[in-house]
Amino acid sequence: MNRRDALKKSALALGAAAGAPTLLSLLQACAKTDRLTWTPVFLSEDQARFISSFVDFLLPKTETPGGLDVKADVFIDLMYAKTYDEAGQKQVVADIEKFNADCKEKYGNVFAELSEEDKTACFKGHEANSPKFPKTVWGGAVGPREPVGFYRGLKSTVLWAYFSSEEIGKNVLSYDPIPGDYLGCIPLSDVGNIWSL
Amino acid sequence: MANFNIDADKNLTYDAIVIGSGISGGWAAKELCEAGLKTLVLERGRIVEHVVDYPTMTLDPWEHELRGGLTPEQKAKHPKGGRSGFIGAMNEHFHANDLENPYTEVKPFMWVRAHQMGGRSLLWGKQTYRWSDLDFEANAKDGHGVDWPIRYKDIEPWYTHVEKFAGISGEALGLPQLPDSHFLPPMELNCVEKHVKARIEKEFNGRNMIIGRVAHLTEPLNGRGKCQFRNRCDRGCPYGAYFSSNAVTLPAANATGNLTIRPFSIVQSVVYDEQKGKASGVRIIDAETGEDIVYKAKIVFVNASTLSTTQILLNSTSNRFPNGLGNDSGELGHNLMDHTYRVGAMGTVEGFEDQYYKGRRPNGIYIPRYVNLKDGPQSDKFVRGFGFQGGGGRSGWGAGGNQEDFGGNFKDGLMKPGPWEFFITGFSECLPYHENQVYLNKDVLDKWGQPTLSIDAEWKANELALNDQARKDAKEMLERAGLKDIMEFDNKHEMGFGIHEMGTARMGRDPKTSVLNGNNQVHGCENVFVTDGACMTSSSCVNPSLTYMALSARAANHAVSELKKMNL
Numbered sequence: 001m002n003r004r005d006a007l008k009k010s011a012l013a014l015g016a017a018a019g020a021p022t023l024l025s026l027l028q029a030c031a032k033t034d035r036l037t038w039t040p041v042f043l044s045e046d047q048a049r050f051i052s053s054f055v056d057f058l059l060p061k062t063e064t065p066g067g068l069d070v071k072a073d074v075f076i077d078l079m080y081a082k083t084y085d086e087a088g089q090k091q092v093v094a095d096i097e098k099f100n101a102d103c104k105e106k107y108g109n110v111f112a113e114l115s116e117e118d119k120t121a122c123f124k125g126h127e128a129n130s131p132k133f134p135k136t137v138w139g140g141a142v143g144p145r146e147p148v149g150f151y152r153g154l155k156s157t158v159l160w161a162y163f164s165s166e167e168i169g170k171n172v173l174s175y176d177p178i179p180g181d182y183l184g185c186i187p188l189s190d191v192g193n194i195w196s197l
Numbered sequence: 198m199a200n201f202n203i204d205a206d207k208n209l210t211y212d213a214i215v216i217g218s219g220i221s222g223g224w225a226a227k228e229l230c231e232a233g234l235k236t237l238v239l240e241r242g243r244i245v246e247h248v249v250d251y252p253t254m255t256l257d258p259w260e261h262e263l264r265g266g267l268t269p270e271q272k273a274k275h276p277k278g279g280r281s282g283f284i285g286a287m288n289e290h291f292h293a294n295d296l297e298n299p300y301t302e303v304k305p306f307m308w309v310r311a312h313q314m315g316g317r318s319l320l321w322g323k324q325t326y327r328w329s330d331l332d333f334e335a336n337a338k339d340g341h342g343v344d345w346p347i348r349y350k351d352i353e354p355w356y357t358h359v360e361k362f363a364g365i366s367g368e369a370l371g372l373p374q375l376p377d378s379h380f381l382p383p384m385e386l387n388c389v390e391k392h393v394k395a396r397i398e399k400e401f402n403g404r405n406m407i408i409g410r411v412a413h414l415t416e417p418l419n420g421r422g423k424c425q426f427r428n429r430c431d432r433g434c435p436y437g438a439y440f441s442s443n444a445v446t447l448p449a450a451n452a453t454g455n456l457t458i459r460p461f462s463i464v465q466s467v468v469y470d471e472q473k474g475k476a477s478g479v480r481i482i483d484a485e486t487g488e489d490i491v492y493k494a495k496i497v498f499v500n501a502s503t504l505s506t507t508q509i510l511l512n513s514t515s516n517r518f519p520n521g522l523g524n525d526s527g528e529l530g531h532n533l534m535d536h537t538y539r540v541g542a543m544g545t546v547e548g549f550e551d552q553y554y555k556g557r558r559p560n561g562i563y564i565p566r567y568v569n570l571k572d573g574p575q576s577d578k579f580v581r582g583f584g585f586q587g588g589g590g591r592s593g594w595g596a597g598g599n600q601e602d603f604g605g606n607f608k609d610g611l612m613k614p615g616p617w618e619f620f621i622t623g624f625s626e627c628l629p630y631h632e633n634q635v636y637l638n639k640d641v642l643d644k645w646g647q648p649t650l651s652i653d654a655e656w657k658a659n660e661l662a663l664n665d666q667a668r669k670d671a672k673e674m675l676e677r678a679g680l681k682d683i684m685e686f687d688n689k690h691e692m693g694f695g696i697h698e699m700g701t702a703r704m705g706r707d708p709k710t711s712v713l714n715g716n717n718q719v720h721g722c723e724n725v726f727v728t729d730g731a732c733m734t735s736s737s738c739v740n741p742s743l744t745y746m747a748l749s750a751r752a753a754n755h756a757v758s759e760l761k762k763m764n765l
Contacts, residue, residue, distance in 0.1 A: 024732040064612070075264070082262075083270040096488060098215035111263055127601040135543060137620055140282045146600075156598035159611070163594045166259035173612065177257065179426040182556035191553050193612040194593045196657035197257065197427075 036072050042081035042089065046110070047096045049077055053112035055158050057119050072161035079157070095150040114123055126151035169196040200278060201245060201314075201451055205459035206490070211237040213756070214479050214494040216464050216509065216751045219316025221729040222500030223442030223743040224359065228753035229498075234760075238447075238490055239462040239481060241501075242293075242313035247443040251433030253287040263287055278309045281694065282532030283320070288431040291319050297644040303653035308504065308631075312353035313588035314458065315443040316502060317696075320431050323412045323559065325365050325441050325743040327356050327376040331570065332737040335626075338559045339580045342532060342629035342707045345734045346715030349604035351375070362449075363440045363485075364418045374586075375565040375739065381415045383408045384424075384560050388552045389589040394562070396678035404567050404674075409560040409586065412743075418552070419702040421445070426556030427449065437561070449558040459492075461485050463645045465727055467497055467522055474517070475724045475765070482645050496756050496765055500749070503730035504635055505531075508650050509729075510702060511637045521657040522720035523702070523712045530636050532629035532703055533654045534736035536695035539688035540664045541585065542671035543620035544680030553591065553614060560587030564621060564674075568666070579662035581628070583738050585671065587621035619680060623667030625737040627660050629700055633692075654692050675719055697741055699733035717752035724765040728752045 040048040059067035060177040067073070068145040080092055100110040106117040106125075114122065130152040154181075162168060169175060173196035212234035215226045229236045237715035244250070250374045258264040265286045265527045275284050277295045284292050293310035293514040302306060302520040330349040333550040353376075363627045369377040386394060386408055394406040403665040415436075421435030421444060430439050439442035450456040461484035478493035484603040507530055513522035519598065521529045547703045564585035569575055580714060590617030601605065641649045656664075666685060672685040705711020706722035715731050730741060737744075 030401075031235070046559075058603045059608045060605050062609055064609060066608075079263065079266055081270055083266040094733075123603050127603075132599045134433055135686075136540070137543070137622055137686075138312075138541055140539060140688070142543075142688055143684050152598060155603070156595075158595050159594055161526070162608075163611075164255075164258040164264045167259065169259060177427065177554070179556035181556045182385055182426045184385035184390070184554050187554055188551050188553040188614065191555070194591075195555075195557075196612050197557065 005016065010165055019158065036105060038071070040074075040077045041095075043077050045094075046100075048073070049112045050096050050100060053119075054154060055161075057123065057157050058155060059162050060065055067158060067162050068165045070165035072158055072165065075165070076157060079161070095154075099150060163196070164168045201246070201447070202457045203460060204493070204651040205237055206455050208457070209491070210493045211235045211457070212494060212760075213237070213496045213498065214239060214492055215728070216479060217241075217316060217500040217502060217505070218442050218447060218458065219311070219502055220321065220440075220747040221225065221319045221728070222316070222498065223318060223446035223748050224728070224744040224749035225498040225728060225753045226450040226456060226502055227446040228750050229757065230453040230455040233309065233453075233455065233755070234757065235455050236450065236457070237494065238450075238456065238458045239464055239479060240314050240458055240460045240658065241271045241463055241493070242311075244458065244460045245291075245314045245433075245443055247437060247448065247550070248435050250432070252290070253432040253630050254429060256287065256432075260568070267433040278732045279308060281309050281696070283309070283431070285427070288755045290322065291431070291433075298649075299355070299643060300640055300649050301638050301641055301649050304655045306652040306654060306690035307651070307691060307699075309693075309696050310505075313366070314460065315441050318441040319433055319443065321742060322740070323430070324561075324563070324740040325360075325363075325367075325378065325410055325412045325440075326739040327378055327678070327738050328352075328739060328744050329374050329376050331566075332735060332739075335581060335737075336629070336735050341580065342735055343703065344707045346704050346711075351715070352747050352751065354449065355751040356743065357748040358375075358727055359743070359750050361414050362419070363445060364414045364421070365412055365743070366408060368407050369408060370405060370565075372405065372565055374570055378410060378743075380410070381418070384411070384415060384558055385415075386562065387548050387589055387738075389546045389619055390562055392546065392549070393589065393619055393675075393678045393680075397564070397674050400677040401567075401674065403570075403573055404564060406562055406564050409563045411560045411611045413559060414438045424443035424559065426558055427558035428559045430559050434677045435690065435756050446473050459598055464507065464509050465489075465647060465649065467499065469515040469517060469522060469722065471511065471516055473648075474722075475523075476722055477717055483750065484645065487645070495760060496726065498726045498728065498749075498753070498756075499731075500727075500729045503651055503701060504652070506727055506731040507635060507701040508637070508648075512648060518722070522725065523696065523722055525708060525721055526710050526712060528631070528703060528710060529712050530699040530701050531631045531634045532628055532653070533633040533635060533655075533692070533699075534627040534699040534733065534741075535692045536627060536697045536736065536738065537583075537623065537625040537656065537660055538690045538694040539622055540625075540671075540686065541587065541620060541622035542668065542675050542683055542685040543618060544675045546589065546617040546619055546680055549592065549617050559585055562621070568701045574667065574704060578666065579659050581626035581659070581663065582740065583623040583625040583663050583667045585621040585623050585667070587619070589613055589617060589619035591617050605665075613705040619675070621671050622675065623664065623671060624695065624738050624740075625660055625667055626662035627699075627736045628657070629703065629735060630654075630657060633700075652693075687724050697730070697736070699736045699741060702727050704732050704733035705734060705735045716755045717748060723759075724756075726752045726756060
């Protein structure tokens with residue numbers, strides 16, 4: 001049994017233990033308007049819906065593509081599946097469940113189902129309470145460090161998933177795979193957006 | 198490039214054997230082959246042919262399934278080297294497997310190893326600086342360690358020799374403590390670096406800030422292309438623009454027709470002939486078949502990288518050398534040094550918001566040592582000194598993780614460059630302490646049943662005092678240069694993080710207190726040479742690789758000359 005099947009089975013077991021679906025949960029199920037348009041390889045449907053809604057709220061479509069347009073959510077699920085060890089995978093599932101449980105407690109529903117106002121309040125609360133990443137030198141952290149927590153960690157992961165995508169890296173940011181020369185001082189207006197690499 | 202001759206087994210006898218194919222071994226092989234010696238290079242890992250075996254050299258992030266992320270299986274292979282923060286999916290194949298090659302940390306020590314043809318020459322930082330008599334005379338003057346058996350004048354022609362072939366870019370300054378190399382044109386400083394340079398040099402008499410001197414071509418040389426500013430060096434460079442054994446020395450050695458490389462060769466020991474009173478060859482274990490083979494040669498160069506070289510010598514016991522080859526002094530394994538790492542300061546620079554740069558420069562700035570110079574201010578808190586590396590640039594989307602913002606405007610704002618940031622980080626000299634040591638551990642064996650190393654070394658009061666001053670000086674320089682939001686830092690890394698392991702088989706004038714003589718020959722077994730970092734008698738505060746190159750070329754030419762005189 002692979003990891004995802006195991007999680008699904010245990011989720012089913014928990015559901016069974018809680019008894020038949022209540023009227024309220026059935027109503028909530030009906031209220032779910034966002035159907036997943038992709039099949040996660042690690043996350044459950046509900047967990048994947050959380051990631052997709054987090055990505056969409058953090059990086060919505062504007063004149064430039066949104067996080068969902070470049071499938072940042074799909075990549076994050078793949079990353080959980082292929083780069084996290086079992087302990088890390090357990091932790092991320094627990095973190096998603098806790099995030100949603102907190103949303104339910106404060107706003108009455110899981111994150112994906114919240115109104116724009118409630119999502120904004122939720123993000124603002126986490127921004128205010130999440131420690132910051134340390135500064136880095138040559139890829140290594142320097143100065144004071146404390147764990148940034150799930151919210152800021154996921155935010156950073158979403159940024160990576162978005163900005164490392166081909167659409168953003170090649171077509172939105174300034175893409176120059178073989179610069180050929182180093183010019184130390186040129187007008188920003190000659191370049192525009194940041195270099196993608 | 199022609200394929201390398203790897204068919205070693207037909208012939209068990211060579212003129213010379215070189216153990217290891219990294220920076221120093223590559224140079225030894227080139228010089229020996231060019232002098233006409235049939236040379237066998239024994240490489241612990243696989244063959245890595247220039248360009249052909251650089252599978253990730255052109256990959257953009259989205260062309261890799263995990264965009265550079267490592268799988269748990271990959272991470273599990275690097276519990277020690279992974280602490281460096283340098284191992285990612287694009288270079289993981291160039292880092293040794295820690296599980297197959299264990300070592301024991303009596304005190305914490307981070308050891309980065311690269312077990313393939315080219316070794317760490319594929320991964321190094323390319324900072325290349327000459328040492329000076331400030332360094333070669335330091336031990337004699339302040340009494341720490343033993344005196345170097347050479348001075349700057351002895352090595353100067355060999356610096357010239359290797360620089361002209363390796364290709365070093367940089368700016369000549371005429372500083373006595375940091376002699377100029379034969380330079381290709383320097384890389385450019387960016388606008389903020391130029392600004393900070395001007396301010397520091399105005400505010401502080403006797404301090405200089407220059408572009409790093411690096412083994413990257415800024416003009417084509419000997420068929421190698423110039424740097425294209427992709428900054429993907431640790432994947433292997435398709436242009437051969439930076440110095441590596443794979444792109445530079447081994448092809449030159451191969452072109453003579455005198456080179457044989459034998460991959461998958463785990464060196465067990467250097468074989469000592471009791472009758473002849475010298476080494477007769479090298480015993481290896483084939484990493485794939487387990488076969489035990491002895492290769493014979495007139496001379497042996499041990500260039501396995503500092504600690505592995507010493508491991509081989511310690512494991513090379515005989516009646517004459519019961520405690521390891523060349524260990525009459527008892528100093529083999531002792532006096533391990535490194536450079537301190539990640540101590541300094543950073544801040545932001547205002548006023549250049551409409552300026553940017555083009556190209557990913559694999560280089561930064563350098564501030565040469567200015568403390569405890571012959572004619573400068575002397576510290577009463579420490580001996581020796583430190584230099585700084587660093588650089589400036591504009592922050593990118595990565596800064597978004599900390600911004601208390603989200604949504605469409607946030608996203609589009611991250612597409613524009615953020616503030617200019619600038620940092621400097623000190624590299625302090627480490628004194629040679631007898632008690633900082635490695636020794637054989639026969640309780641922990643590697644995959645091939647060989648004893649491994651225990652490493653027992655730590656920073657002491659002088660290094661901590663140097664670091665303290667480097668941090669304070671870094672902050673003061675950035676303050677007086679007008680930076681904002683300045684943060685000082687000292688990561689207090691254990692030894693090994695500098696990835697500049699030096700010592701453990703030091704050169705010296707007296708066989709009673711050193712392992713090697715002034716020509717890098719093992720005392721008492723003069724047809725064995727050690728020219729990698731193990732030979733270093735002190736550590737200076739500047740990067741050591743250029744000095745390994747020069748010492749290797751010098752020793753190889755001495756070996757050829759002695760062979761001709763029938764002295765070996």
